[in-house]
Amino acid sequence: MEIDFWLERWNNNQTGFHQTQVNPYLSYFYGNKGPAAEQREKLKVFVPLSGKSKDMLWLSQNGYKVFAVECSDRAVKGFFEENALNYKYAEKDKHALYQSSDLASIIEIFQGDFFEMQQMDLDDITDIFDRASLVALPVEMRQQYANKMAELQKPGVRTLLVTLTFDPAEMNGPPFSVTEEEVHALYSENFSIQKLLFKDVIEDEAGLKNRGLTALVETVYKLVRK
Ligand SMILES: C[S@@+](CC[C@H](N)C(=O)[O-])C[C@H]1O[C@@H](n2cnc3c(N)ncnc32)[C@H](O)[C@@H]1O
Structure with missing residues (x-):
């Protein structure tokens, strides 16, 4: 499944994998059963191959910092726009970095190829959610x-x-x-x-x-x- 396959899926709105609700395992293990609310600001969750998943929004609304990677700019922009989040855009090497500019949410999405990421990109990551x-x-x-x-x-x-x-x-x-x-x-x-x-x-x-x-x-x- 090369990147072109996925870009075409996003361009043709063939995104049956997208869930309109937060993933129940995420909200269970990272909600009440997870880290105490006051500890969460120290935790930064990486969401690989993120699409425009609502899980990123839930993590942010529940006190976690979020960093994600997604190859489709349509998915990334869709995430911010559909959730009414303001965002900034910056070029970083060959990739683009989208960052929420609302104080209440710390969400960064690296738009590019996961396989080209470097160790320093995940330097301060404490947790990963792979769905x-x-x-x-x-x-x-x-x-x-x-x-x-x-x-x-x-x-x-x-x-x-x-x-x-x-x-x-x-x-x-x-x-x-x-x-x-x-x-x-x-x-x-x-x-x-x-x-x-x-x-x-x-x-x-x-x-x-x-x-x-x-x-x-x-x-x-x-x-x-x-
Ligand atoms: C099946 S979807 C899952 C999206 C998300 N995890 C969710 O739960 O909705 C896989 C996603 O990975 C992205 N993707 C596939 N290969 C990638 C790669 N090499 N680098 C970055 N993103 C990639 C696709 O564009 C697609 O949005």
Whole structure:
């Protein structure tokens, strides 16, 4: 899934992956069950392959700083405009950096290729939220993605990773099925891995059911960079 594939999806409004509600696992693990409100201003959450996800808005409204990467300028502008956030734009090397200019929200989105990011870009990141990011990539890109993640993070950075598992014979991705075995193969060298929960979600995913899936499990992991 090269960048051109995604730019075309955004240009043709083929964005069925976009959710109008905040992700329930994010609000559970980073809401009341998560860090105390007074600690959150010290935490900066990286959202890779962010699209225009409402999760960024929720994180910001709940006291976290947000840094994201997304290749589509349409998605990035859409995020700020649809959420009525003022933003500034700056060129940074080959990339563009969009920053909210409202005092109440600290959201920066790096518009460019995730695979071109440098370690210093994620210098002050404490947490990562990966929903529809790893699973957006075909198998040959997932190892490259996991390696890049390891390269970018400092020890101790926590990731909340959401995967989907289904029979790949029933549907071509994206999203792609990622098994628990694959999560271990991708991450265990550089990360500790804790499986937090799994849930049968086929009845909640009418779009994927229409594409042929008869069973679908969502699994949530906590990874910590060693
Ligand atoms: C399946 S969508 C998920 C978006 C978001 N995580 C969400 O939950 O709505 C994947 C996103 O990754 C972006 N993307 C794909 N490859 C990328 C890359 N190499 N660098 C930056 N963004 C990328 C696409 O434009 C798309 O918005």
